Amino acid sequence: MSDHILAIDQGTTGTTVIIFDRETRIAGRAYAEFTQHYPQPGRVEHDAAEIWRVTLDTAARALKQAGLAPRDLRGIGITNQRETVLAWNRHTGEPAHRAIVWQDRRTAAFCDELRARDGVTALIRSRTGLVVDPYFSGTKLRWLLENVPGLRAGVEKGDILFGTIDTWLIWNLTGGAAHVTDPSNAARTQLFDIHAGRWDDDLLALMDVPARGLPVVRPSSAVLGHTAADGFLGVAGIPIAGVAGDQQAALFGQACHGPGLAKNTYGTGSFLLMHTGAETLRDPGPLLSTVAWRIGDEPLEYALEGAIFVTGAAVQWLRDGLGLIASAAQTEELARSIPDNEGVYFVPALTGLGAPHWDPYARGLIAGLTRGTGRAHLARAALEAMAYQTGDVVRAIEAQTGITLTELRADGGAVGNGFLMQFQADLLGVPVEVPQIAETTALGAAYLAGLATGIWQDREEIRATWKPARRFEPGMKPAERDRLYRQWARAVDHSRGWAAEQGQA
Known part of the structure; x- marks a missing residue:
C-alpha cells in the first residue's frame, strides 16, 4: 500500500478528486461539473444520484492519471x-427528492416565522452559533418532511x-454500512449543539425533524468506515478517514490551526474563517460561530465565519447567463483593460445576502451604468464585488473580536486571478498570501485522512508542508479605499x- 490519499472535494457546481502523496505532491486530478436545477425563483437543487455517479467517474479518472489502483x-x-441536504431510502438508495442546495431560499417565510417567536432566535444562536436563515439545513429538512408525500412516515418506520x-x-462508499x-x-x-457536541432535542422539536433519520456524529479525523466492493470501484476495505x-x-488545509489565523476561500461563494481555539465566541454579532473540526478524541475546535453566498457564481452568471465572457479567466484581461471601475458596482445578491447583512430578500443589482459602460466594466465589477464582500466580513470580524487582521x-479557484488578489490586498490594506497548493479544500480533507491513517503524525508535520x-x-x-467602500455600501x-x-426569497 502506498502513502497516497484520495480527496473528494464535492462542491456546489462540480466534483474534484485529487490524489496526494506524503509530500503533498499531486499524483492525479480530475474534475467534472454536474447539473444545476432551478425549479422556481430562489430555489436551487441537485440530483444526488448524479453527484454520486460523477464522484465515481472522477475518482476513476484521477486514479488512472496517477497510475494507481484503488x-x-x-x-479517502x-x-x-x-448545508445542502437530502433524504433517501435506506433499502434502495434512491433519493426521495432532489437535494436542496445551501443557496436555496424556499424556507425564507418559515425563517421569518421563527424570528417572530419569542426566544427562538436566542435559542438557535446560543446552541448553534448560527443566525436564523434559509441557508442552513434544518429548515430545508422540515420542508422535505412537509412536502414530499410519505417521507415523514418513512422516517418513523426507519426506511428514510x-x-x-x-x-x-x-x-454509498460503504455500501450503506455507515450513516x-x-x-x-x-x-x-x-439541529446540533456545538457546545455539547450532539443533536439537540429542543432544536429538533422546533424544526419538527425526527432524530431517527439523522446520522451518527463522528470525529473529522478518524476511520468512519471502509469502502464496500460495490461502493467504490470494486475495492473493499479502504478507510474513509477524514471528513x-x-x-x-480549507482552514485546515491552509494550516490555520491556531487562534487568530484566517483564510478566505473564493469559490461559488466565499467563506472567511478565523480559528478561535477551543472556545466559541459567545457574541459573534452578524457572523457565525461554528465547529472547525474534531481530531480523534481531542476536544472540539471552533471558528468564526463570514459566509458570502455569491462570488465566483457571479462570474459564472456572466458566462452562462449573459454570455458576456467565454471563460472565467477572461475577466482578468477585461478588468485590466480599463483604468478603474468608472463608478460601476455589481452587488451579486442573486440568492440573497449572507454575512454580515443576512437578507434573504436582497436581489442582485448593477449600479452606475452609463452609455459608455461595456462588458469590461461588468467583468471588473464582478471581481471587485468579491473583494468588497470579503472586506465587509473582515470589518465585522475585527469589530467582534478586537483582532486586527495582519x-x-x-484559496479557491479565483486565486489565479491576479487582478482580484491585488485588489483584495489593496482594499483590506494587508498582504494576501496564496499557497503553492491553491486547492486547499481537498488538501485539508487529505490531511485529516492522513492524520487518521498515519501518513502524517501530527499538525506540526502538516504545517511544515504549507x-x-x-x-x-x-x-x-x-482615502481611495474609503471612497470605494462608501460607494459599495450605497449599492x-x-x-x-x-x-x-x-x-419571494
Missing part, C-alpha cells in the same frame, strides 16, 4: 458543500435517512429587501 490508497478524505452530502457519499457525519457538517444544520465541510477543510490566506506561492502587498491609499443598501414585497 487498492493502492492509504485512505471527503470535503463537501455543507437524512444527510448532508458528506453523509450521502460515505453511505455518519462529522461535527463541522452537523454544526451547519441548526469536513468545505470551508473547515494577513489573509486565500508554503506560499505568491504574496500580494497592498498599495492603495486609505448594497439599494439591493436590500428588494424581493420582500413580492413575497
Whole structure:
C-alpha cells in the first residue's frame, strides 16, 4: 500500500478528486461539473444520484492519471458543500427528492416565522452559533418532511435517512454500512449543539425533524468506515478517514490551526474563517460561530465565519447567463483593460445576502451604468464585488473580536486571478498570501485522512508542508479605499429587501 490519499472535494457546481502523496505532491486530478436545477425563483437543487455517479467517474479518472489502483490508497478524505441536504431510502438508495442546495431560499417565510417567536432566535444562536436563515439545513429538512408525500412516515418506520452530502457519499462508499457525519457538517444544520457536541432535542422539536433519520456524529479525523466492493470501484476495505465541510477543510488545509489565523476561500461563494481555539465566541454579532473540526478524541475546535453566498457564481452568471465572457479567466484581461471601475458596482445578491447583512430578500443589482459602460466594466465589477464582500466580513470580524487582521490566506479557484488578489490586498490594506497548493479544500480533507491513517503524525508535520506561492502587498491609499467602500455600501443598501414585497426569497 502506498502513502497516497484520495480527496473528494464535492462542491456546489462540480466534483474534484485529487490524489496526494506524503509530500503533498499531486499524483492525479480530475474534475467534472454536474447539473444545476432551478425549479422556481430562489430555489436551487441537485440530483444526488448524479453527484454520486460523477464522484465515481472522477475518482476513476484521477486514479488512472496517477497510475494507481484503488487498492493502492492509504485512505479517502471527503470535503463537501455543507448545508445542502437530502433524504433517501435506506433499502434502495434512491433519493426521495432532489437535494436542496445551501443557496436555496424556499424556507425564507418559515425563517421569518421563527424570528417572530419569542426566544427562538436566542435559542438557535446560543446552541448553534448560527443566525436564523434559509441557508442552513434544518429548515430545508422540515420542508422535505412537509412536502414530499410519505417521507415523514418513512422516517418513523426507519426506511428514510437524512444527510448532508458528506453523509450521502460515505453511505454509498460503504455500501450503506455507515450513516455518519462529522461535527463541522452537523454544526451547519441548526439541529446540533456545538457546545455539547450532539443533536439537540429542543432544536429538533422546533424544526419538527425526527432524530431517527439523522446520522451518527463522528470525529473529522478518524476511520468512519471502509469502502464496500460495490461502493467504490470494486475495492473493499479502504478507510474513509477524514471528513469536513468545505470551508473547515480549507482552514485546515491552509494550516490555520491556531487562534487568530484566517483564510478566505473564493469559490461559488466565499467563506472567511478565523480559528478561535477551543472556545466559541459567545457574541459573534452578524457572523457565525461554528465547529472547525474534531481530531480523534481531542476536544472540539471552533471558528468564526463570514459566509458570502455569491462570488465566483457571479462570474459564472456572466458566462452562462449573459454570455458576456467565454471563460472565467477572461475577466482578468477585461478588468485590466480599463483604468478603474468608472463608478460601476455589481452587488451579486442573486440568492440573497449572507454575512454580515443576512437578507434573504436582497436581489442582485448593477449600479452606475452609463452609455459608455461595456462588458469590461461588468467583468471588473464582478471581481471587485468579491473583494468588497470579503472586506465587509473582515470589518465585522475585527469589530467582534478586537483582532486586527495582519494577513489573509486565500484559496479557491479565483486565486489565479491576479487582478482580484491585488485588489483584495489593496482594499483590506494587508498582504494576501496564496499557497503553492491553491486547492486547499481537498488538501485539508487529505490531511485529516492522513492524520487518521498515519501518513502524517501530527499538525506540526502538516504545517511544515504549507508554503506560499505568491504574496500580494497592498498599495492603495486609505482615502481611495474609503471612497470605494462608501460607494459599495450605497449599492448594497439599494439591493436590500428588494424581493420582500413580492413575497419571494
